[in-house]
Amino acid sequence: MTADRDRPTFTAEERGETSVPVRWLARTIMIIAIGVLVVAVVIVGNIVAGDGMPWTFGPTDAETRPLGSATTETVGSDEPDPAALVDAEDERLRAMSAVSTSGGIVAAPEYNTVVLGARPSAYTVDDLVSAGAASGLDDGTIELTRHIVVRAGAVLNLDLPGETLRMASDSDGFVSLVAWGGALQLTGDADRPLTLVGWDAEGAAPDTTTADGRAYVRARNGTITAANVAFDSLGFWSGRTGGVAVTATDSGTAAGSFSRTIHFGLHTGLFLSGVTGVTVDGAEIINTVENGIAVTNGSSDTVISSTTITRSGASAISMDKRSRNLTVTGCTLTGSQRFGVEADGSALADGPSPEGYGLDHAAGLTITATSVSGNARGGTRAVAIDAAEYVQLSVEEHSTPLELLGPADDVRVADGTLTSTGGVALFIADSVTDAVVTGMTLTGTDGAVSVADAAVTLTDNTVRVSGSGHAVSIDGASTVSASRNALAGVGAGAIASGPRADVAAEGNDESAWTYELEAVKWLNRHPMGWMWALVLVIPAIGVPLIARRNRRHRELRALFEDAVIRFGAAQIESYQQGGAMPISTPRPIEPESAPKTHPPSHRGTAVEPDATTGPEPAPRPQPEPTMPVGPPAMAPANPYIVRVGPTSDAPVTQEGATSEATIPPIHPTAAPVQRVPRPRSFADLRVGPLANREFASLQEFAVAAVLDAGYPLRTVSTLFRIPSWKLQVWVNEAAQSRGRGG
Numbered sequence: 001m002t003a004d005r006d007r008p009t010f011t012a013e014e015r016g017e018t019s020v021p022v023r024w025l026a027r028t029i030m031i032i033a034i035g036v037l038v039v040a041v042v043i044v045g046n047i048v049a050g051d052g053m054p055w056t057f058g059p060t061d062a063e064t065r066p067l068g069s070a071t072t073e074t075v076g077s078d079e080p081d082p083a084a085l086v087d088a089e090d091e092r093l094r095a096m097s098a099v100s101t102s103g104g105i106v107a108a109p110e111y112n113t114v115v116l117g118a119r120p121s122a123y124t125v126d127d128l129v130s131a132g133a134a135s136g137l138d139d140g141t142i143e144l145t146r147h148i149v150v151r152a153g154a155v156l157n158l159d160l161p162g163e164t165l166r167m168a169s170d171s172d173g174f175v176s177l178v179a180w181g182g183a184l185q186l187t188g189d190a191d192r193p194l195t196l197v198g199w200d201a202e203g204a205a206p207d208t209t210t211a212d213g214r215a216y217v218r219a220r221n222g223t224i225t226a227a228n229v230a231f232d233s234l235g236f237w238s239g240r241t242g243g244v245a246v247t248a249t250d251s252g253t254a255a256g257s258f259s260r261t262i263h264f265g266l267h268t269g270l271f272l273s274g275v276t277g278v279t280v281d282g283a284e285i286i287n288t289v290e291n292g293i294a295v296t297n298g299s300s301d302t303v304i305s306s307t308t309i310t311r312s313g314a315s316a317i318s319m320d321k322r323s324r325n326l327t328v329t330g331c332t333l334t335g336s337q338r339f340g341v342e343a344d345g346s347a348l349a350d351g352p353s354p355e356g357y358g359l360d361h362a363a364g365l366t367i368t369a370t371s372v373s374g375n376a377r378g379g380t381r382a383v384a385i386d387a388a389e390y391v392q393l394s395v396e397e398h399s400t401p402l403e404l405l406g407p408a409d410d411v412r413v414a415d416g417t418l419t420s421t422g423g424v425a426l427f428i429a430d431s432v433t434d435a436v437v438t439g440m441t442l443t444g445t446d447g448a449v450s451v452a453d454a455a456v457t458l459t460d461n462t463v464r465v466s467g468s469g470h471a472v473s474i475d476g477a478s479t480v481s482a483s484r485n486a487l488a489g490v491g492a493g494a495i496a497s498g499p500r501a502d503v504a505a506e507g508n509d510e511s512a513w514t515y516e517l518e519a520v521k522w523l524n525r526h527p528m529g530w531m532w533a534l535v536l537v538i539p540a541i542g543v544p545l546i547a548r549r550n551r552r553h554r555e556l557r558a559l560f561e562d563a564v565i566r567f568g569a570a571q572i573e574s575y576q577q578g579g580a581m582p583i584s585t586p587r588p589i590e591p592e593s594a595p596k597t598h599p600p601s602h603r604g605t606a607v608e609p610d611a612t613t614g615p616e617p618a619p620r621p622q623p624e625p626t627m628p629v630g631p632p633a634m635a636p637a638n639p640y641i642v643r644v645g646p647t648s649d650a651p652v653t654q655e656g657a658t659s660e661a662t663i664p665p666i667h668p669t670a671a672p673v674q675r676v677p678r679p680r681s682f683a684d685l686r687v688g689p690l691a692n693r694e695f696a697s698l699q700e701f702a703v704a705a706v707l708d709a710g711y712p713l714r715t716v717s718t719l720f721r722i723p724s725w726k727l728q729v730w731v732n733e734a735a736q737s738r739g740r741g742g
Contacts, residue, residue: 034539041531082237085213089176089241093220096149097180105131112173114146116182118153125158134165141166143199144175144215150222152181159185161228162192167215169198169207169233174215176241179222188228190260197232206233210267210289213237218245221253226261235267239294242268248275251298258283263292269309273297283307291318292336299323300364304331311335315342316375322348322357325364333372340372340395345385345408361407363387370394378403379418386410398422406431406454415439421466424450424473437461447473448489455479465489468516470496474503481505488512560725678715685709685719702727703734 092111099106101117105127108115114133116123125142128134133146142160144167150156156179158165168175177184177196188194198207198215207214214236217224224246235243243266248254256278262285263269269285269292272278276299285292285307292309295302298321308331309316316333317340319326326343333340345362349355361384372379372395379401382388386409393416395401401418404411404427411432418425418440425442428435429452440461442448447469449458453476463471463485471487474480474497482505487494494513497503679685685701686693689708695701698720705716706727713731717724 034535038535041528041535080212082211082213085236086238086241092147093149093178093180097151101151101154107131112146112175113149115149115151116154116156117151118182122155122157122185123150124156125160140164144168144177147175148177150177150179150182150184152222154182155185156182157185157187158194159187160194161187161189162194163188164195164197166197166199167234168201169213169215170200170202171212172202174198174207174213176215177217179219179224181220181222183223183225184217184219186224186226186229188230190228193228193230193260193262195230195232196234197230198234206265208233208265210236213241214267216241216243216245218247219254219256220247221249223254224256224258226257227259228261230262230264231266232262233265235289237267239268239271239273239296242266242271242290242294243288244269245271245273246275246278247271247273250274251300252276262286263288268294269312270294271296272299272302275299275302277301278303280304280307285309285312285316287311289313292316292333293318295319295323295326296321297323301325303327304329306330308332309334309336313337315339316372317341319343319345319365322362324362326366328367328370330368331370333370334374336375338375338377339379339381340370340375341367341380341382343380343382343385346383361385365389366391368392372401373397375399381405382408384408388412390414390416392416393418395419396421400427401425403427404432404435405429406433408432409434411435413437413440417441418443420444422446424448424469426450428452428454428456429476430454432456444469447471447491449473450475451478451480452476453478456481458482459484461485463487463489465491470494471513472496474498474501476500478502483507485509486512490514490516492516492518556723563725563729679705679711679719682719685711699730703730706731707734707738 092113095111096108096113096115099108099115101115104117104119105123106115106117107113114128114131116127125134128144128148129136129142131146133148134142134144136142140162141164144165148156156177167177186194186196196217199205200207200209214234216235217231218240220240224244226244231244235241239245240247244258244263245268246254246256251274254275256272256275258270258278258280260282261280263283264286266285266288268290269288270280270283272293272295274297278299280293280303282305287310290312291314292312293304293307293316295318299319300323302319302323302325304317304327306329310332312335314336315338316336317326317328317331319341320343322345324345328341343365345365347359347361348357349359351359363386365382365385365388367380367390369392372393375397376399378399379395379397380390380393381400381403383405384407388404388408388411390402390411390413392414393402395417396419398421400423401420402413402425404413407430409432411428411434413426413436415438420443422445424447425444426437426440426448427450429450432454435454435456436459437449437456438459438461441464442461443464443466445465445467448463448465449472451472451474455478458472458480459482464487465471466489469489469491471485471489471491471494472480472482474495476498477500478497479502480497482495482503484507486509489512491513492515494508494510495503495505677684682701685705689710690704693704695704702716702720702722705711706713713727714724717727720727
């Protein structure tokens with residue numbers, strides 16, 4: 001066998017690697033620990049952020065439950081269907097509209113209704129008591145136990161300052177006040193308002209359950225006038241039965257005026273459908289199940305002023321379905337589940353339709369001197385409304401304070417403050433044209449102004465970014481002119497634009513702007529990213545180091561295996577040639593204990609022959625060329641064992657050669673070397689034979705420490721931090737080189 005043939009490989013046990021299973025176990029535990037850490041980070045991050053568990057989808061019951069004092073739960077399957085109740089109300093009112101009222105007051109017991117027909121004088125509460133629809137209590141409270149329908153030409157005047165009209169509203173049924181073409185006048189005093197309350201006689205408290213219907217007030221093609229009136233716990237399911245409603249079938253057929261009214265716990269605070277010229281002034285609308293004020297179905301010229309709307313289940317003010325010319329001024333809109341103002345002027349059709357709807361979107365929305373804050377979805381959202389003005393707004397929201405979407409033309413935003421604590425302050429997009437933003441203070445966290453596919457002029461504004469982003473971000477096919485704006489904040493750039501945007505920026509003050517890399521911005525916007533970096537990036541950095549370590553281990557194993565195989569091959573080849581097995585590379589190994597007839601030898605000291613021992617054996621005894629007699633000599637049981645000198649227990653062949661190679665001890669120096677203490681540093685080595693010597697390399701230094709200074713090989717390998725076997729190879733090579741040179 002030669003070294004060029006296929007070489008065997010060593011097992012881990014043969015290489016002495018008894019720690020391999022331990023390493024794999026440690027790595028498995030480390031991987032599991034990292035996985036557990038990642039899961040823990042995700043769970044803790046979600047808990048801290050308030051987002052719930054990652055496996056929880058959709059809103060919780062607490063998030064979906066309306067904020068109003070009324071509740072819409074249906075307890076049991078035998079509860080009435082609210083939609084069916086609305087249909088029944090429509091049928092009853094149609095029937096009452098056909099009743100002849102020539103006699104003035106008409107009772108319809110089958111419908112539990114009293115109809116007030118046309119007459120010159122107004123009806124009062126006394127007429128209701130006389131008709132059996134109401135009754136008075138000793139404390140001045142009036143109980144209304146039948147529906148009231150005020151027909152065209154009739155007026156019901158309830159001028160009752162400080163009194164309470166309890167409208168029956170419980171599981172047995174409810175009553176209503178409806179001006180069906182007629183007029184309903186409700187009046188109290190500023191200090192003593194008239195109160196209309198849906199009353200649950202069974203519970204002796206206001207009715208807060210809407211599933212079985214509740215009392216309501218409505219004008220249909222009629223008029224409601226209310227001043228200093230409180231509406232409490234009224235309405236259910238639909239807009240027209242929502243609490244207080246004014247509806248019209250044709251433009252101009254219905255009207256309403258609400259001054260200093262309070263709407264508490266209603267299904268919809270005020271529902272306006274198809275009406276013209278309704279005014280709301282000084283009202284307070286609190287805890288509604290749906291919108292605070294809903295303006296819909298083509299209503300126009302509605303004016304809402306000095307009104308406070310708080311904690312609406314939807315938006316504080318909603319305008320949709322081609323309604324137009326809504327004015328909101330001096331109002332406070334807070335705590336709604338959707339927006340402060342939500343206006344959608346989109347066309348009702350985009351082509352021919354059975355209803356014959358027009359294709360134009362709405363126009364006319366003015367919001368001035370209004371404060372908007374704390375609404376879940378944002379401040380104001382306007383879609384497809386031309387000729388819109390937003391002046392002197394003070395809006396602070398976590399989401400977007402003002403969102404303007406097209407198609408829309410002629411939009412003006414001026415002289416106000418928009419602040420977002422979790423996004424941009426102003427968002428304009430989707431074909432909004434001729435929009436002017438001037439004199440505004442705009443503050444956002446991820447950016448202040450965002451424009452996409454719109455035409456906007458920005459002048460004389462103060463634009464700030466409190467987090468990290470762009471003061472003005474322009475995307476899509478936008479046309480933007482930005483001039484004389486003060487831009488402050490941190491981000492990759494004060495004004496950023498996409499490739500299709502046409503931007504003209506001049507005269508802007510960017511002295512307070514600080515540049516920041518996009519990567520850092522992203523990490524700041526996603527705080528968990530830093531944690532992920534620690535969990536994943538740091539172990540990733542260690543992968544090359546582990547690979548390098550493993551590669552060096554493989555190289556050392558290959559070198560070791562190669563040396564062992566070459567050594568064994570040389571021994572076997574020598575054996576096959578019929579001679580004793582020489583050691584391919586003499587190794588300076590300390591001699592074993594000599595027999596008692598020999599004097600003891602010392603490491604690094606030559607052994608002198610005397611009369612007893614005779615001459616020193618030859619360094620390499622050569623066997624005779626003839627084959628040995630008797631059993632053939634066997635290869636050494638362990639190729640790493642080297643015997644020095646003759647031994648008393650070594651078997652001898654017929655030719656006198658031992659079965660193992662006999663190597664004389666190597667004499668490092670001619671003169672004896674004094675034994676020195678174990679060195680602990682390189683300075684300790686530079687004494688005695690190594691003093692004042694210069695070495696070309698650490699290898700030469702280490703070899704001299706063994707051969708010349710006589711230090712043990714293990715001691716030197718430890719001091720030089722090199723493997724013992726590697727130092728052994730160096731020493732053997734140096735010894736051979738010196739032998740050839742001598």
